[in-house]
Amino acid sequence: MTIARPHSERYWHEVETWPRERIEELQTTMLRKQLEYVQAHSAHYRRQWRELGFEPGDVRTPADLAALPVVTKADYVASLAADPPWGSMLTAAPKDVRRVHFSSGTTGAPTPVCWSDFDLDRWADLYARVGYSQGVRDTDVFQCLFGYAWFVGGLGATLGYQRLGATVIPGGSGDTRRQIDTMFAYGTTAVSGTPSFMLHLAETAAAAGTPLTRSKVRAIQVGGEPGAGVPATRRHIEEHWGARCFDGYGSLEFQPIAWECEAQAGGHLVEDFAYAEVVDPDTKKPVPDGSPGVLVLTHLDKQASPLVRWWTGDIVVRDTARCECGRTHARLPGGVIGRADDMLVVRGVNLFPSAVEQVVRRTPGTTGEYLIVLDREVTDPVTGYLTGIKLRVEAEPSVPPDFADRIASAVRAELTVRCLAEVVPEGSLPRSTHKTKRVVREA
Missing domain, CATH: 3.40.50.12780 (ANL, N-terminal domain)
Structure with missing residues (x-):
């Protein structure tokens, strides 16, 4: 043409x-x-x-x-x-x-x-x-x-x-x-x-x-x-x-x-x-x-x-x-x-990192930066299947003490998966000028 x-x-x-x-x-x-x-x-x-x-x-x-x-x-x-x-x-x-x-x-x-x-x-x-x-x-x-x-x-x-x-x-x-x-x-x-x-x-x-x-x-x-x-x-x-x-x-x-x-x-x-x-x-x-x-x-x-x-x-x-x-x-x-190859399956629920991002970035008090961590705490020791996700979220200094619980509750309510949330200081998660890695596996 x-x-x-x-x-x-x-x-x-x-x-x-x-x-x-x-x-x-x-x-x-x-x-x-x-x-x-x-x-x-x-x-x-x-x-x-x-x-x-x-x-x-x-x-x-x-x-x-x-x-x-x-x-x-x-x-x-x-x-x-x-x-x-x-x-x-x-x-x-x-x-x-x-x-x-x-x-x-x-x-x-x-x-x-x-x-x-x-x-x-x-x-x-x-x-x-x-x-x-x-x-x-x-x-x-x-x-x-x-x-x-x-x-x-x-x-x-x-x-x-x-x-x-x-x-x-x-x-x-x-x-x-x-x-x-x-x-x-x-x-x-x-x-x-x-x-x-x-x-x-x-x-x-x-x-x-x-x-x-x-x-x-x-x-x-x-x-x-x-x-x-x-x-x-x-x-x-x-x-x-x-x-x-x-x-x-x-x-x-x-x-x-x-x-x-x-x-x-x-x-x-x-x-x-x-x-x-x-x-x-x-x-x-x-x-x-x-x-x-x-x-x-x-x-x-x-x-x-x-x-x-x-x-x-x-x-x-x-x-x-x-x-x-x-x-x-x-x-x-x-x-x-x-x-299709980075979709997480958590107790039968198909979960994409972009869905987690949606929850994090619309929650006031976060910087928008986050990391999904897959480790022993969210993995069945026998089957190796995921039982939930762990979420590290950057937050502003002024957030309340229960901010991690609020984030975890929001993820559970909207995405129907178990979530363990951890708040980390603003600026502590790595930034990328190219493609940011959002999911990591830790022993």
């Missing part, structure tokens, strides 16, 4: 408001072409599909993709080992690869994902759509506070906001004091970064007597961890910045996946870039709209590293109703609810 410039004062591309039927027709056309391309150029998929007796022509509608197995991170790593360093999933000749980004995880060897010239142009245009939908224009000053070293988000945002026409300051996720000074000196009006870094910047600025509510920032795009999708966290960020906070969602493999518009009612899936399925984590069967499930994605026009039925591991809820902003692409209310 053709890469566009602003379609109107409100929408970057006309596809954002197409009727659902037209979007589905577009997805079907793009998917058929994409599957033929993947079969012709990917040794991995060609071999897998041959063994399954599958042909691209077997897909008459996107729903027919369900006949194929999901592809996991382990599958991707195996493809790299089989044909290093690029892997057997690569569909572009190495000479046509223009960009390589690597996973920012801390376990295992970094995994590469590649972009062609077309992929980079597409990426920039989609990120421009992100900023435009949140009111950023070519008169704005955008300061990117995502990391750049080995991290995909920073350069994606930089590409997009440059495409949009904004003045871009690629700040990165370090030099906190300098970031704050730069915002005031150059009149930064829009920023992006992780929720943790946004709160860290606000905390540092307030302590220095220069609260960010005095800055010109009016739009904050966050991603990389639960943030604007958690109402209490969104409110916390907006109060400390005096600006609107929008949830963004992407991954190394799919950039971007979804983002919030001006309505702040859940991120819009980029349905002209990726076909999205929401499936039961155990059966892999589709779940109805409004029910939680794992997001599975298929590229519709990626050239260098396309993926078919990629298992994101992210738990989401999809809503295909038209948004009040007029956009028709499906939304993910609440953003990413949690990870």
